Amino acid sequence: MHCLFMEAELVILEKSFLYCCSLLLHSHLWSFIGSIFWQLGRKTKTQVDLLNSMGSMYIATLFLGIQNTTTVMPVVSVERTVFYREKSGGMYAALPYAFGQTVIELPYVLAQALAYGVAVYAMIGFEWTVAKFLWCLYFSYLTFLYFTFYGMMCVGVTPNYQVASIISSAFFGLWNLFSGFLIARPQIPGWWIWYYWLSPMAWTLYGLVVSQYGDITSQMDDGVIxxxxxxxxxxFKHDFLPVVAVVTLGFTVLFAFLFGFSIQKLNFQKR
Structure with missing residues (x-):
C-alpha cells in the first residue's frame, strides 16, 4: 500500500505543470463553447429550441471528453516506456503504477468538471436548482473521467501511441453515431439497438438531458409538454435517472480496470 501512494505522489509531482497548462487551455475552450451556445438553455418553447439546448450539452461534453483522451494518450505512452525500465529494475510492479496513473486523474478531472460546470452551466443558461446543477456536474465529471481512462486503456492494450490514436478515433465515431442524438433511440433499427446501450455517450446524453428537461411540465408553443x-x-424517462447514473459510473470503473489489467498482463517492450 505504501508503494501505491508513493507512485501516486510521484505522478502528481511530475504532472502538476502539465495539468495546470491543460486547465488553462480548457478554460479558453469553455469560454468559446459558452459563447457559442449563449443562453440556449432557457429556450424551450419550440422543438428546435429544445434540440439546440440539448445539443449544446452534448457537444460540449463530447468535445471536451475527446480533448481529454487525445491529451492523455501521448503522456501515458511515454510513461509506459519508463515503467518498463523501472519494472525490470525491480523498483515497483504494475499495480502501483496503474494505481498512481488512475488516482492522479481523479482530482484533476474533478477540478476540470467544476470549472466547466460553473462556467458553461451559467453561460448556456440552464435552470439554477441544486439538483439539476449537481446532476450536470456528476455526469460531466464521469464523462470527462471515462474519456480520460478510455485514452489510457487504448494505450495500454496497443503497442504504441499511433495505433492507440487510430483505435480511439474509430470508436469516437461509433459512440457519436449511436449516442441517441444524431439518431434518436426510437429510430435506431432493432438489429443495432444493442450498440446504443454499449455506447458510453448514449448514457451521458440520457443523464444530461433527462436531469435537465425530464421533469419540466411547461408546454411548448405546439401544446406538447x-x-x-x-x-x-x-x-428518455426521468424515473430511469438513478440507473443511468450507476451505468455511467460503471463505464468509468471499467475503463480504469482495463487499463490496469492491460498494464499488468500485456508487455509490448521490444528487447
Whole structure:
C-alpha cells in the first residue's frame, strides 16, 4: 500500500505543470463553447429550441471528453516506456503504477468538471436548482473521467501511441453515431439497438438531458409538454435517472480496470 501512494505522489509531482497548462487551455475552450451556445438553455418553447439546448450539452461534453483522451494518450505512452525500465529494475510492479496513473486523474478531472460546470452551466443558461446543477456536474465529471481512462486503456492494450490514436478515433465515431442524438433511440433499427446501450455517450446524453428537461411540465408553443416530448422523441424517462447514473459510473470503473489489467498482463517492450 505504501508503494501505491508513493507512485501516486510521484505522478502528481511530475504532472502538476502539465495539468495546470491543460486547465488553462480548457478554460479558453469553455469560454468559446459558452459563447457559442449563449443562453440556449432557457429556450424551450419550440422543438428546435429544445434540440439546440440539448445539443449544446452534448457537444460540449463530447468535445471536451475527446480533448481529454487525445491529451492523455501521448503522456501515458511515454510513461509506459519508463515503467518498463523501472519494472525490470525491480523498483515497483504494475499495480502501483496503474494505481498512481488512475488516482492522479481523479482530482484533476474533478477540478476540470467544476470549472466547466460553473462556467458553461451559467453561460448556456440552464435552470439554477441544486439538483439539476449537481446532476450536470456528476455526469460531466464521469464523462470527462471515462474519456480520460478510455485514452489510457487504448494505450495500454496497443503497442504504441499511433495505433492507440487510430483505435480511439474509430470508436469516437461509433459512440457519436449511436449516442441517441444524431439518431434518436426510437429510430435506431432493432438489429443495432444493442450498440446504443454499449455506447458510453448514449448514457451521458440520457443523464444530461433527462436531469435537465425530464421533469419540466411547461408546454411548448405546439401544446406538447417538455417532458413528454423528451420521452416520445428520445425515449428518455426521468424515473430511469438513478440507473443511468450507476451505468455511467460503471463505464468509468471499467475503463480504469482495463487499463490496469492491460498494464499488468500485456508487455509490448521490444528487447
Amino acid at each position: 417538455v417532458k413528454d416530448y423528451v420521452n416520445s422523441y428520445f425515449g
